[in-house]
Amino acid sequence: MExxxxxxxxxVDYNVRVRVKNDGSGIETDGVKMSINPFDEIALEExxxxxxxxxxxxxxxxxxxxxxxxxxxxxxxxxxxxxxxxVESATPVDPLSVARIFKTIIDRDGIDLVLLGKQAIxxxxxxxxxxxxxxxxxxxxxxxxQIDMQGDKARVTREVDVGLEVxxxxxxxVISVDLRLNEPRYVKLPDIMKAKKxxxxxxxxxxxxxxxxxxxxxxxxxxxxxRERGVMVNDVAGLVAALKDKGLA
Amino acid sequence: MSKVLVVAEHDGSVLNPSVAKVVACAASIDSAEIEVVVLAxxxxxxxxxxxxxxxxxxxxxxxxxxxxxxxxAVLAPQIVAxxxxxxxxxxxxxxxxxxxxxQVAALxxxxxxxxxxxxxxxxxxxxxxxxxSGLATxxxxxxxxxxxxxxxxxxxxxxxGNSASIESVDVAVELPTHTRFIELKSGASDRPDLQTSAxxxxxxxxxxxxxxxxxxxxxxxxxxxxVGASRAAVDAGYVPNEVQVGQTGKxxxxxxxxxxxxxxxxxxxxxxxxxGTIVAINKxxxxxxxxxxxxxxxxxxxxxxxxxxxxxx
Ligand SMILES: Cc1cc2nc3c(=O)[nH]c(=O)nc-3n(C[C@H](O)[C@H](O)[C@H](O)COP(=O)(O)OP(=O)(O)OC[C@H]3O[C@@H](n4cnc5c(N)ncnc54)[C@H](O)[C@@H]3O)c2cc1C
Ligand SMILES: Nc1ncnc2c1ncn2[C@@H]1O[C@H](COP(=O)(O)O)[C@@H](O)[C@H]1O
Numbered sequence: 001m002e003x004x005x006x007x008x009x010x011x012v013d014y015n016v017r018v019r020v021k022n023d024g025s026g027i028e029t030d031g032v033k034m035s036i037n038p039f040d041e042i043a044l045e046e047x048x049x050x051x052x053x054x055x056x057x058x059x060x061x062x063x064x065x066x067x068x069x070x071x072x073x074x075x076x077x078x079x080x081x082x083x084x085x086x087v088e089s090a091t092p093v094d095p096l097s098v099a100r101i102f103k104t105i106i107d108r109d110g111i112d113l114v115l116l117g118k119q120a121i122x123x124x125x126x127x128x129x130x131x132x133x134x135x136x137x138x139x140x141x142x143x144x145x146q147i148d149m150q151g152d153k154a155r156v157t158r159e160v161d162v163g164l165e166v167x168x169x170x171x172x173x174v175i176s177v178d179l180r181l182n183e184p185r186y187v188k189l190p191d192i193m194k195a196k197k198x199x200x201x202x203x204x205x206x207x208x209x210x211x212x213x214x215x216x217x218x219x220x221x222x223x224x225x226x227r228e229r230g231v232m233v234n235d236v237a238g239l240v241a242a243l244k245d246k247g248l249a
Numbered sequence: 250m251s252k253v254l255v256v257a258e259h260d261g262s263v264l265n266p267s268v269a270k271v272v273a274c275a276a277s278i279d280s281a282e283i284e285v286v287v288l289a290x291x292x293x294x295x296x297x298x299x300x301x302x303x304x305x306x307x308x309x310x311x312x313x314x315x316x317x318x319x320x321x322a323v324l325a326p327q328i329v330a331x332x333x334x335x336x337x338x339x340x341x342x343x344x345x346x347x348x349x350x351x352q353v354a355a356l357x358x359x360x361x362x363x364x365x366x367x368x369x370x371x372x373x374x375x376x377x378x379x380x381x382s383g384l385a386t387x388x389x390x391x392x393x394x395x396x397x398x399x400x401x402x403x404x405x406x407x408x409x410g411n412s413a414s415i416e417s418v419d420v421a422v423e424l425p426t427h428t429r430f431i432e433l434k435s436g437a438s439d440r441p442d443l444q445t446s447a448x449x450x451x452x453x454x455x456x457x458x459x460x461x462x463x464x465x466x467x468x469x470x471x472x473x474x475x476v477g478a479s480r481a482a483v484d485a486g487y488v489p490n491e492v493q494v495g496q497t498g499k500x501x502x503x504x505x506x507x508x509x510x511x512x513x514x515x516x517x518x519x520x521x522x523x524x525g526t527i528v529a530i531n532k533x534x535x536x537x538x539x540x541x542x543x544x545x546x547x548x549x550x551x552x553x554x555x556x557x558x559x560x561x562x
Contacts, residue, residue: 009558010486011521012379014516017382017515018379018382018383019382020382020383027379027382029380035374037314049396056545057562058517067549087295089537094358094360095360095361096354096355096358096360097349099355111376112470118497119497120389121380121496122378122379123363123378124363124364124377124378124380124496125361125363126363127349127350127351127354127355127360127361128349128351129351130348130349130350130352130355130558131322131351131352131354132350132355133321133322133352133355134321134322134325134351134352134353134356135355137425137427138427139322139425139427140321140322140342140348140352140428141323141428142347142348143344143347145490155431158344159344159490159491160345160433161343161344161345161438161444161491161499162260162433162435162491163433163434163435163489163490163491164433164434164489165430165432165433165434166430166431166432166433166434166436167320167428167429167430167431168428168429168431169427169428169429170427170428173427178497179480179484179497180483180484180490182349211358213358213359213360214359214360214389214393215360216360216362216388216389216390217387217388217389218385218386218387219373219385219386219387219388220386220387221378221383221384221385222383222384222386223382223383224377224381224382224383224384224522227349227522227527227541227543228543229540229541229542229543229544230527230543230544230545231543231545232539232544232545232546232547233544233545233546234546235546235548236546236548236553236556236557236560237560238546239528239530239544239546239553239557240557240560240561242544243505243528243544245328246526247446248504248505248526249472249561
């Protein structure tokens, strides 16, 4: 296998407690720490391990997003990716259009394996990988917790609601990764220096000749109904009494 | 008028309880006509079950050997081939629905509304974003088909007792063989199902070992409850992946949820927001779980849990 493409989305760091803006127009992102979508870091780690085992020769990271997404791509390069592509768009791009952009890159660069996160933790859509597989007409393995490359095939263990499902897919293919696949490496300072010299291609979104998909409009945002802090009991007897009180024991 | 096609999740022989909830969501669209499609290698019993669901006017079946296992690349083109009459196609926001529905959307050239938790009107929905830290009201384009997955925990099952007609349909599409099912490893237990049980007892990292999880099982058995866990407990190998509760695990809405030795990270809490009563047992009084718990007990679980199990006799 030659080339692996990994999607890196720039999202609000998972440790940030996000808030809905007071006017309901969106989520407060000013001055908030941004990071690589955690699932995408796992996707990249897996791609790097596959390459390090000699089962692939190039790892390409791609992000569709604002110019600041360069930071996440640089982190990806520091982790070990060979080159990066930034498809620049100041406004968010819908999943089907992202899938179509990836498809264009696949056709242009000849990609054998696409590794994406199982979901982006901002919109929690969980659809880009599946959409890409559908329009590409290639296999998908979603929610992967183990990937064994076997030449022109891969055996993938998927975390599904009833347990673990093992499937075999022919390459090229799309895999979306789950949290238990691996533990991403930390980047070291010398790698960050080295990453500055690696190629990062910047392309404007409108240079892509893709059919624009009708986006789903986000009209308003509201905070979820808050749960009230309840009562504290002093001991197990108090707990049992409280449960009985509610008819739960 | 809206005409909704519901894609029926099943395990090859039994209809999944998610279907009755997806139908409930579809039924909340004004004057919607609802039909269910069952894709299986043996549709008989599954279709029978679907036909009993209230609000369903017709069950369509596609019986093909290729539909023996749910493979998205096999199911999606069949659904696409038969959905031109519909204004909406809905599936559950389970791993089954999440796997196949976006493929249907992409093949139809539209985006998907993921995790519908409320219907405002036929093209306007509410859905959670940022692990439920925000609820977005979204609008799909007026002139295109709506493809959506339904957040199961937001809906109560429709009643049974209906007897909709069952019709088989032929779709002449060629199906790929590039994806092959090998095996399913399931920690199938006799315990109540996590997603539908009225009571859930969940353990976290604090349990410390697979053996210690026995404490959770004993309490759960006493209560007739299902067992859940935090991601940390699953990662550490104390319990299998299918019992994880949260953003990347299961989103549940039991009447009673008892969180034991779980700190209450936002990704965990997003899985239990709709629980009736949340009970937390944690030795750290500052643990965030207490901010959402209806009943909190600051205690060492290794003392409190056996005592509680005992006291519930
Ligand atoms: C993208 C992403 C998705 C995630 N998805 C999920 C998800 O779906 N579900 C999920 O659960 N997590 C998820 N997480 C992980 C989440 O952030 C937390 O790390 C995890 O929930 C912590 O699990 P825990 O509460 O068991 O462990 P900890 O946070 O370590 O908490 C252990 C708790 O036990 C208490 N304790 C220790 N000893 C005792 C004792 N003897 N008696 C009583 N209490 C004791 C401690 O005070 C502490 O509060 C996700 C994280 C990311 C980044
Ligand atoms: N704008 C983007 N840039 C790079 N990768 C993306 C982008 N959007 C989605 N992806 C990839 O697709 C996965 C699933 O995203 P989503 O379907 O939005 O939940 C993410 O984890 C990424 O790997």
